[in-house]
Amino acid sequence: MRAVVLHEFGPAENLSYETVPDPEPGPGQVRIAVRAAGVHFIETVLRAGNAGELAPPAPELPAIFGGEVAGVVDSVGAGVGQEWLGRSVVTAYGTPGGYAELAVADVGQLHAVPRGLGFEAAVAMVVTGTTAVGLLDIAEITPDDVVLVTSAAGGVGRLVVQYAYEMGATVVGVAGGPAKVAAVRKLGGGRDDAGRGEVIAVDYREDGWDAEVRARVGGRRVTVVLDGVGGEQAATAFGLLADGGRFVSIGAASQVEFAPGDEVLAERGITYVNALLRLLARPEDRPDHERRALAAGAEGQLVPAVQSFPLSHAAEVHAAMERRETTGKVVLVP
Numbered sequence: 199m200r201a202v203v204l205h206e207f208g209p210a211e212n213l214s215y216e217t218v219p220d221p222e223p224g225p226g227q228v229r230i231a232v233r234a235a236g237v238h239f240i241e242t243v244l245r246a247g248n249a250g251e252l253a254p255p256a257p258e259l260p261a262i263f264g265g266e267v268a269g270v271v272d273s274v275g276a277g278v279g280q281e282w283l284g285r286s287v288v289t290a291y292g293t294p295g296g297y298a299e300l301a302v303a304d305v306g307q308l309h310a311v312p313r314g315l316g317f318e319a320a321v322a323m324v325v326t327g328t329t330a331v332g333l334l335d336i337a338e339i340t341p342d343d344v345v346l347v348t349s350a351a352g353g354v355g356r357l358v359v360q361y362a363y364e365m366g367a368t369v370v371g372v373a374g375g376p377a378k379v380a381a382v383r384k385l386g387g388g389r390d391d392a393g394r395g396e397v398i399a400v401d402y403r404e405d406g407w408d409a410e411v412r413a414r415v416g417g418r419r420v421t422v423v424l425d426g427v428g429g430e431q432a433a434t435a436f437g438l439l440a441d442g443g444r445f446v447s448i449g450a451a452s453q454v455e456f457a458p459g460d461e462v463l464a465e466r467g468i469t470y471v472n473a474l475l476r477l478l479a480r481p482e483d484r485p486d487h488e489r490r491a492l493a494a495g496a497e498g499q500l501v502p503a504v505q506s507f508p509l510s511h512a513a514e515v516h517a518a519m520e521r522r523e524t525t526g527k528v529v530l531v532p
Contacts, residue, residue, distance in 0.1 A: 200532070201298035202512040204261045207247030210516035213297075215509070218262075221294060223275035223302045228282050230289075230303060233317040235296030235509070236266030236325060237528040239451055242516050248453070264296030264530070265289075266325050267303065268317040278305050286311040288320040290328070290488065296321075297512055299532045309488060312496035319495055322502035322527035326353035327491030328484065329448065330500065332477045334361055337422055337446050341366030341395070346411070346420045346435050348427040349451060350399070351378035353527035357500050358424055359385045359397060364499075367395045370411055370420065372402050372431065374522055381503070381525055408434050424448060425456070432456035442467045449474055506531050 201218045223229045241263045244256055257263075268288040274280065287308045292301035311320045333354065339345055345362045349355045350371030362369045363386040371382035379399045386397025398414050400407050411420070419440030425432045428450030436458060439445060445468055450456070463470055477483070494500040503526030507515050511530075518524050 199299040201262050204245055210513045213513040220300055221302050223273055225276040227275040227302045227304055228271045229273035230267055230269040230301050231272045232267055232301055232532050233269040234321045235264040235530045236321045239519055242520050262295035262297050265292050266321045267292030267296035267301045268320045288324045290324050312492050315496040318504045318506055318529045319502055321529055322504050323491045323495040326527050328487045330354050330357040331487045331491045333448050333473050336473050339365055339367055343367045343421045344415055344418050345422045346370040348372045348425045348431050350382045351525045356503050363395045363397050370398045372400050374403050402431055408438055411438055428452045428456045429454035444469045446471045446473050502527050504529050
């Protein structure tokens with residue numbers, strides 16, 4: 199099969215598109231003819247060899263990235279019924295990785311691709327959508343909230359903006375550059391008879407973006423921050439948060455963690471939650487979150503934005519992600 203292989207940690211061009219042996223399913227496993235594979239920003243960090251406290255352990259080399267896999271079962275291992283053959287499935291746990299034409303997965307970690315949901319959207323929802331569902335459970339957004347979302351043009355960010363808007367909240371979506379700001383703005387509009395909220399799109403690359411937020415929310419204060427960036431953006435967002443508000447961290451794409459001190463939190467009555475740590479601490483909840491995310495995608499409640507690229511372009515895709523030139527969920531298609 200053709201696959202994208204990393205033989206040495208380093209820049210994006212170290213990803214090599216080459217021919218490797220076909221994987222074979224073991225006991226309790228199926229083999230999937232890959233139709234779509236998800237790409238995560240964290241994979242660019244691991245590829246570069248920069249794994250640290252904020253990243254999973256570095257993989258053993260040679261490595262094929264991409265646990266998120268959607269496709270059609272073309273072979274089954276011992277103990278797996280023949281009825282699985284030909285099924286359209288999606289999993290978050292493909293091995294050796296989805297950057298390939300074939301991948302294997304344990305049958306217990308598969309979900310059927312719901313009717314009405316394509317392979318690329320299914321890949322977007324099985325991890326990115328699952329993270330969004332878990333995050334929204336923690337955030338407990340109400341129509342009375344003013345919600346600020348950093349990285350609002352990203353995969354999780356766009357889903358969160360959609361949800362908060364449909365809930366009736368006022369949403370401030372923070373993104374970088376005119377194209378991403380325009381994409382966020384399209385996720386909502388003015389308050390209407392259906393009870394939807396308002397989406398305010400702001401460019402963090404512009405000096406004084408926090409002042410723009412204050413001006414555009416019309417005297418109200420931000421009550422919830424959902425931050426996936428960390429660093430300076432997170433600190434600025436924290437400064438916009440009203441006393442008694444909620445700050446929910448969903449990662450640190452900047453690779454600089456932001457965690458306000460306990461004294462500041464207590465003084466201002468702000469609740470700080472590291473959502474990723476909380477979700478990781480309850481792995482038993484994940485299958486339900488995956489099912490809910492896939493169902494929400496199939497029913498149109500959450501609509502992922504997907505950017506698809508040929509599998510052979512994986513190196514260029516990694517480089518573009520590092521330059522923050524992608525939006526939504528990035529997917530490779532063999």
